[in-house]
Amino acid sequence: MLQSQILESLAKYPWFIDLNQEYIVELTPYGVYGRYRLPNHITVNIQRKPNEIALTILHEVVHLRLESEVQKKKLTHSQKERMVEEEYCRLIIGKP
Numbered sequence: 001m002l003q004s005q006i007l008e009s010l011a012k013y014p015w016f017i018d019l020n021q022e023y024i025v026e027l028t029p030y031g032v033y034g035r036y037r038l039p040n041h042i043t044v045n046i047q048r049k050p051n052e053i054a055l056t057i058l059h060e061v062v063h064l065r066l067e068s069e070v071q072k073k074k075l076t077h078s079q080k081e082r083m084v085e086e087e088y089c090r091l092i093i094g095k096p
């Protein structure tokens with residue numbers, strides 16, 4: 001089942017997820033790969049492999065974490081995506 005496959009993929013990055021933080025993840029067959037909405041809402045497109053969906057969820061988690069800094073610094077969309085991608089790569093690679 002797709003949900004458990006996604007959770008299995010997410011479980012490969014246990015240091016990435018803060019278990020004290022709750023996220024609401026909505027699965028949809030439509031639209032862009034991923035979206036986020038403050039404070040903790042994530043929407044992902046499920047027309048992809050479970051591991052790709054999981055990685056998109058993690059990308060959106062980083063967006064939610066960095067959004068207040070993004071707004072404070074008044075970053076452009078591309079500056080924001082660069083900052084999110086850097087933090088995402090650091091977290092994906094960097095086991096503590």
Ligand SMILES: [Zn+2]
Binds near residue numbers: 063081
């Ligand atoms: Zn993004």
